[in-house]
Amino acid sequence: MRKKIVILGSTGSIGTQTLEIIRNFSEHFEVVALTTYSNIELFLSQVVEFRPKYVAVMEPVRAQEFKKIMPEGLELLTSTEALMELASLNEAELVVNALVGAVGLRATLAAVSSGKVLALANKESMVVGGPLVVEALKKGGKVLPVDSEHSALFQCLVGEKKEAVEKIYITGSGGPFRGRKWSELKGVGVSEALAHPRWKMGPKISIDSATLMNKGLEVIEAHFLFQIPYEKIEVVIHPESLVHGLVEFIDGSIKAQIGPADMRLPIEYALFYPQRLERVVDRLNLNHLTFHFEPPDLNNFPCLKIALEAARRGKSYPVVLNAANEVAVYSFLKEEIDFVTIPAIIEKILEDHNPVEINDLETVEKVDRLAREQAQKIIKQECGF
Ligand SMILES: NC(=O)c1ccc[n+]([C@@H]2O[C@H](COP(=O)([O-])OP(=O)(O)OC[C@H]3O[C@@H](n4cnc5c(N)ncnc54)[C@H](OP(=O)(O)O)[C@@H]3O)[C@@H](O)[C@H]2O)c1
Secondary structure (H helix, E strand, O other): OOEEEEEEOOOOHHHHHHHHHHHHOHHHEEEEEEEEOOOHHHHHHHHHHHOOOEEEEOOHHHHHHHHHHOOOOOEEEOOOOHHHHHHOOOOOOEEEEOOOOHHHHHHHHHHHHOOOEEEEOOHHHHHHHHHHHHHHHOOOOEEEEOOHHHHHHHHHHOOOOHHHEEEEEEEEOOOOOOOOOHHHHOOOOHHHHHOOOOOOOOHHHHHHHHHOHHHHHHHHHHHHHHOOOHHHEEEEEOOOOOEEEEEEEOOOOEEEEEOOOOOHHHHHHHHHOOOOOOOOOOOOOHHHOOOOOEOOOOOOOHHHHHHHHHHHHOOOHHHHHHHHHHHHHHHHHOOOOOOOHHHHHHHHHHHHOOOOOOOOHHHHHHHHHHHHHHHHHHHHHHHOO
16 A cells, blocks of 8 residues: 655655655655745646645645646645645545745644654754644644754654663764854855755755754754753764764663765655654765764854753744844845844844743744744845845
8 A cells, every 4th residue: 555645845855855765665655745935947848747636736826827737636725724735635644744934833743733744854844843743743643743853853862762872972063164164154155055065945044054053953953852851962973974862861872873975865764753764865884984074163153052042931932033044044145134144033033032931833823923024124224124
């Protein structure tokens, strides 16, 4: 029996790599739904190849264009609820959330609340809605992490008791600007910031990796995903990007997950869990490898420091952190603001924030909306956009 799978964000970096695995192991999967925001050219080729029953194009103008060119017999969803509807489809057995940004939260909640197995790449859902996802998981559903660090930690934790965990380590390459002074980064171009030394990813996460915000978001994601207090989570820079996560136990033993820097490995692990497949990626040759670890430079990379502080403060601070960061990152990508302005905008909005408890989706969305408006206002006032 082929597993029925829904892929939200199939045209992105994670989405296309997920489809690549499905293409190679087509006897295991039946694609029932795919979604895109606006890339209807790539989407059309995916739809023709994988023949889903349902599709969603979330950008309204592009949705109308797609309607004219899509194959017959396909059901096109275009409402704002489409992602939630597809995440909770009756027939879906596995949902991959490969969306980028807080927009993925509703889909994450819909999948978990309807008892699905969710392969989660969309870390922002956990950052902004962690308490809600944790609550929903008590009633059913399962989250399998796709983020490479969280997949590594998940693999290290299999068969272990939570009480035996002393600390978890989230590794990061340090991004394209490792070793540089923050003051030297004024004026760096978008292409320089996008040029990650180890991973080829979508634009938003690439910029988050350059500022080290990505590690901050991952700490919050890990806190909710594994229900581990922040004091027990540490970020460590590992430039080779071969050790993706480590768990230290109370007896002093450390387990690490090692593998090539290739997202197909954590994606495959989530798609086939608890099975493993043969030869998904090339083998590492241990004879030629060296591993370095160093602490992150919090003074030179303020975004990580800001994120850790927002995590420690809790309540609605992570929602504000994420919203301000999304606005600032896209503004940098559009060349409206300087790279070094990103943390300044986020810090300003966090400073002005009156925290509230995260008890429901409406609160998350309200806090998120206000923080975005404030970020836009600052960018307009200070940068003229
Ligand atoms: N890429 C990686 O290697 C990697 C590694 C670890 C974790 N992650 C996490 O995985 C998630 C996806 O990252 P990515 O790099 O694959 O992103 P990406 O390449 O930008 O792809 C995002 C996908 O979401 C769609 N999308 C964007 N905005 C949307 C909206 N408002 N409504 C509905 N759909 C929307 C995009 O459609 P269009 O194609 O039309 O824009 C695309 O299909 C992120 O949370 C990221 O942090 C990624």
